[in-house]
Amino acid sequence: MSALNAAAKAALKAHGVSQAEWARRNFSSGRWGGDACGCPDDRCIGYHHDDAGDCGCLPALLADPPAWMSVAGAARGRTA
Numbered sequence: 058m059s060a061l062n063a064a065a066k067a068a069l070k071a072h073g074v075s076q077a078e079w080a081r082r083n084f085s086s087g088r089w090g091g092d093a094c095g096c097p098d099d100r101c102i103g104y105h106h107d108d109a110g111d112c113g114c115l116p117a118l119l120a121d122p123p124a125w126m127s128v129a130g131a132a133r134g135r136t137a
């Protein structure tokens with residue numbers, strides 16, 4: 058799996074995260090190895106959900122940012 062679907066692209070764009078950055082943040086190789094829905098699990102579609110546009114993983118990952126996003130946010134100054 059090497060390409061993200063339209064729903065994944067839209068979700069990333071809404072969070073200001075490029076496809077390339079999302080790939081780098083999830084895979085040390087910098088190449089996307091997850092599923093087309095944007096989940097780092099390459100067997101998400103058909104396992105976590107049936108439809109390509111119905112992924113709960115990506116929104117959850119984007120809404121609950123890992124440490125690297127918190128660090129980046131802190132560097133720009135707190136907004137909360």
Ligand SMILES: [Zn+2]
Nearest residue numbers: 096101105114
């Ligand atoms: Zn998933």
Ligand SMILES: [Zn+2]
Nearest residue numbers: 094096101112
């Ligand atoms: Zn998914």
